[in-house]
Amino acid sequence: MPPTSHPLLTASQLSSLLQAARKAQGLTQTALAARIGLSQPRVSHLELNAQDLSVEQLLAWCAALGLELTVGSRGGGAAAAPLKTDW
Template sequence: MFEAGTLGKRLRNARKLKGKTIAQLANQLGLTPSQISKMETGSQKLPAELLPAWCEAVGITLAEVYGAENLHHFAQIPFPPLIAQLYSKLPQEFRRHIHRMIESTYQLWKSRR
């Protein structure tokens, strides 16, 4: 769905625009600067449950980080950090069901427009 590193590049650009260093962001998110750097460059997978807090820290929305080309994607929903944390604790099978329900709901809405 995304080219490797696309989300990371957008997050890095937002971090720089906000004037934050990698060390500052890492401290805020409870990660190491090395992890931040790897996620921004795409050499390490960026966990979905981390995105809401990261976006909040650099001052962008989830919709902005995913880009206009994916406005229909479930990730544009502004999950608050608590919801993202709860979601991250769900078994993968339940996450797949949630993704399917959101996609089905979107397709139904789109067909009725």
């Protein structure tokens, strides 16, 4: 099956995606919590309130579920200004 991409614009969309991905793999909140080093109540809270996820937690969550986090420019609009970095 080819990889799928899900553009996310809101924390609510992220909440739904993370919960759906966990359920699609047949994982309970308890099993996921054990994989990412959180408690089951914290996983439950974060599935409903993705805006409270730290970047570290989000990356661990994605790794545990075999998801990849990609950031890119939105298509169809005016060209975005290049990002300045100090790297």
